[in-house]
Amino acid sequence: MARAIRSGRKPPAARADPPAAGLRLWAPWRYPYLRAAGRSSSGCIFCVGELTSPERRKRLVLHTGHYAMVMLNAYPYNNGHVMVAPRRHLASPELLSRDERNELNELVTRSIELLRKALHPEGFNVGANLGRIAGAGFADHLHWHVVPRWAGDNNFMPVLASTRVLSQHLLDSYRRLHPQFKAIKAGLALPAGIFRTSR
Numbered sequence: 001m002a003r004a005i006r007s008g009r010k011p012p013a014a015r016a017d018p019p020a021a022g023l024r025l026w027a028p029w030r031y032p033y034l035r036a037a038g039r040s041s042s043g044c045i046f047c048v049g050e051l052t053s054p055e056r057r058k059r060l061v062l063h064t065g066h067y068a069m070v071m072l073n074a075y076p077y078n079n080g081h082v083m084v085a086p087r088r089h090l091a092s093p094e095l096l097s098r099d100e101r102n103e104l105n106e107l108v109t110r111s112i113e114l115l116r117k118a119l120h121p122e123g124f125n126v127g128a129n130l131g132r133i134a135g136a137g138f139a140d141h142l143h144w145h146v147v148p149r150w151a152g153d154n155n156f157m158p159v160l161a162s163t164r165v166l167s168q169h170l171l172d173s174y175r176r177l178h179p180q181f182k183a184i185k186a187g188l189a190l191p192a193g194i195f196r197t198s199r
């Protein structure tokens with residue numbers, strides 16, 4: 001930049017490339033999915049109710065607690081991308097009760113802990129998109145993203161990934177992570193009996 005200014009040349013234009021997996025939890029390949037989600041009348045992916053084991057696997061649910069749950073993202077930004085959501089259909093944190101906030105915070109922390117053990121990431125992106133304008137695919141039901149990160153993962157992440165490859169990968173991720181998340185019901189630092197058991 002300094003050389004361009006001294007020589008009188010215009011500085012190079014800013015890169016137009018989207019930050020595929022940066023701090024903004026956004027990826028262009030998800031647009032068709034997000035549009036479909038916005039039109040869907042088939043219900044909310046986070047409002048799961050009581051699930052059988054096959055339903056739990058099909059919906060990639062890793063843990064259901066009394067106030068909050070954890071599920072793998074079916075359209076992940078990276079390996080082991082999970083979402084932590086309240087059981088109630090609420091759009092924003094200020095609508096949560098104190099118990100819900102406590103359990104959500106605990107599940108985000110436990111998810112980081114368990115993903116660190118299972119997948120050995122070098123870092124995480126953790127955050128929530130509030131409102132469709134902020135990038136939320138399911139804006140009506142609050143959820144936190146927990147995205148493991150590895151050095152260089154931007155190189156192969158979502159833009160070029162195909163749905164078929166991701167589907168196979170997701171089941172592998174589920175089989176690997178589900179046993180890890182069973183530990184939550186035994187070790188969560190909340191009053192006894194607050195959680196329903198995970199199947």
Ligand SMILES: [Zn+2]
Nearest residue numbers: 044047089141
């Ligand atoms: Zn919902």
